[in-house]
Amino acid sequence: GDSVTQMEGPVTLSEEAFLTINCTYTATGYPSLFWYVQYPGEGLQLLLKATKADDKGSNKGFEATYRKETTSFHLEKGSVQVSDSAVYFCALISNFGNEKLTFGTGTRLTIIP
């Protein structure tokens, strides 16, 4: 079945550090890939997505590139801020039309000033 494997947290970085959160997946066909973010006290929000190989999703300074050859969708940001502290979830949809997401376990990120 479909699965998403995420880098285990928690991750603690200093402000302005470079961030990478690894995500790899197993899926049939050609999945769409997503990163969701959950800020404290709020629901999950879509951060970025990519729907086909070599696509790069980007938003709020975060980027992730859909790598079919390595089945990966790593999240990166060049310079993190305290406001980026949140839980980040990698996810995929493998079957078009049913909109069912398969999630990774989530990675808690804490940025210290």
Place this chain on the structure above:
Amino acid sequence: GAVVSQHPSRVICKSGTSVKIECRSLDFQATTMFWYRQFPKQSLMLMATSNEGSKATYEQGVEKDKFLINHASLTLSTLTVTSAHPEDSSFYICSAPTGGGPDGELFFGEGSRLTVL
């Protein structure tokens, strides 16, 4: 953007009682809503798909008599955990798609943390 709201955000109940969690789409209509469950340090697991006007579709291994889902209107789905036990303690999250197939955006509620004593 679209908003999905869950209530309550936290609930503590005694073993054997039933608990109802509401999921509302505040500014759009949702014919479908999804209910997820998350255990500590684990993925969000899809429990069921709630369909307005028809029965919910449950994922394999999810007891439909234990987790009652009612999609009463285009803006409200409820999850009732019946005869709750401590092992039902978890974080329950709902989501609703705004349409557009797999490329459409899913909006999530804030989640409801259930603790069964």
